[in-house]
Amino acid sequence: MNTHPDILLKVGDITKENVCAIVNAANYSLMGGGGVDGTIHRAGGSQILDECRKIRQEQYPEGLPTGKAVATTAGKMPAQYVIHTVGPIYHQCGQACPSLLASCYTSSLQTAVGLGCKDVSFPAISTGIYGYPKEEAARIAYEAVKAFLEEGHDLKVYFIFHHFDDKEIFERAISKLERD
Numbered sequence: 772m773n774t775h776p777d778i779l780l781k782v783g784d785i786t787k788e789n790v791c792a793i794v795n796a797a798n799y800s801l802m803g804g805g806g807v808d809g810t811i812h813r814a815g816g817s818q819i820l821d822e823c824r825k826i827r828q829e830q831y832p833e834g835l836p837t838g839k840a841v842a843t844t845a846g847k848m849p850a851q852y853v854i855h856t857v858g859p860i861y862h863q864c865g866q867a868c869p870s871l872l873a874s875c876y877t878s879s880l881q882t883a884v885g886l887g888c889k890d891v892s893f894p895a896i897s898t899g900i901y902g903y904p905k906e907e908a909a910r911i912a913y914e915a916v917k918a919f920l921e922e923g924h925d926l927k928v929y930f931i932f933h934h935f936d937d938k939e940i941f942e943r944a945i946s947k948l949e950r951d
Contacts (some may be wrong), residue, residue, distance in 0.1 A: 774918075775917045775918050775920060775921075777926060777927050777928060777930070778793060778910070778913070778916055778917065778920070778928050778934070779927065779929050779930070780930045780936070780938055780941060780942060781929060781931060781932070782847070782930075782931075782932050782933070782934065782935050782938050783931050783932075784827070784933075785807065785810075785811070785892055785931040786810060786811055786814035786815070786848050787848070787849065787894040788849065788850055788890050788929065788931060789849040789888050790849075790850050790852070790888075790890040790927075790929065791850065791851050791852065791883065791886065791887075791891060792844065792845075792850055792851065792852040792853065792854050792882075792883050792886060792888050792890075792892075793811070793848070793850045793853055793854070793889030793891070793892045793893075793894065793931075794840075794844065794853075794854045794855075794856060794879045794891060794893045794896070794900070795807060795811045795853050795854065795855045795856070795894075796808060796858055796894050796895075796896045796897065796901075797835065797855040797856060797857055798836070798857060799824060799834035799835050799836070799855075799917050800808075800819065800834050800858050800911055801823035801824075801827055801831075801834070801835055801855055802823060802824075802827075803820060803823075803829050804893065805900060806899045807894045807898060807899070809826065810934075814846075814847065814848050814937070815841070815844070815845050815846030815847055815848050815853060815941065816846040816847045817846070818843075818846040818847075819843050819844060819845070819846050819853055819933075820843050822843035822844055823843060823855070826843070827839055828890055830863040834857075835855065835856075835857050836857065836866065836873070837857045837858065837859050837874075837875075837905075838856070838857070838859070838863070838870075838871045838872075838874030838875055838876070838878060839856065839857065839873050839874075839878055840854050840855065840856040840878035840879045840881070841854070841855050841882070842855070842881045842882050842886060845927065850885075850892070851888075852883075852888070854879045854882050854883060854884050854891070855877065856875040856876075856879050857875070858871070858873055858875050858897030858901050858903065859871040859895040859897055859903065860874075860884075860893065860901045860909045861897065861902040861904070862902055863934065867869060868903070869907075869911050872896065872897055872903065872908060872911045872915075873911050873912075873914070873915040875896050875897075876893070876911075876912055876915040876916055876919070877897070877915050877918075877919055878882060879891070879893070879917065880919045880926065880928070881919075883896060883926065884924055884926065887928060889925065889926060890926065890927040890928070890929070891914075891925065891926065891927075891928055891929070892929040892930075892931045892932075893912070893928065894926075894927065894930075894931060894932075895908060895912070895930070895932065895937060895941070896908070896911070898937070905937065905940045905941075906940055906943070906944045907944075909940060909941040909944035910944045910945075910947075910948055911943065912927065912930070912941075913941075913944065913945050913948060914925060916928050
């Protein structure tokens with residue numbers, strides 16, 4: 772498979788990634804939840820929730836808008852930061868779905884660069900309970916990250932998948948994009 776040299780795919784546990792920042796597929800409340808969000812909050816400890824509460828009080832009293840990103844400490848995890856982004860709920864976002872999902876990746880990468888990060892790890896945003904079709908989400912994620920990197924940003928980007936099957940879906944979507 773021929774991917775961008777600074778985009779790497781692997782199966783693993785995002786909470787164990789030794790990178791500058793990991794991305795959390797958060798819900799708008801920033802108060803933790805299920806899936807990746809709950810796993811990150813549990814692994815990082817109470818510092819993450821404390822900082823999320825402060826963000827809600829000071830910046831986003833109505834919750835973090837879909838497609839935006841904010842950073843907190845990573846608490847007890849090896850990463851320095853957690854970048855929280857809210858992905859679109861597929862059956863609710865209509866024609867805005869692709870641009871909202873792309874914005875999650877772009878906003879997260881902009882936040883990482885602003886923090887001085889040289890590497891960041893992403894989960895597959897919105898493909899769990901939010902119902903985004905995995906192949907379509909993979910295409911959007913790859914294109915958004917590749918476009919950002921091609922603007923000259925010096926960043927290694929990892930996509931971390933919990934299951935090998937999800938990594939394979941992503942690889943097939945990228946291969947198809949690179950062939951077209």
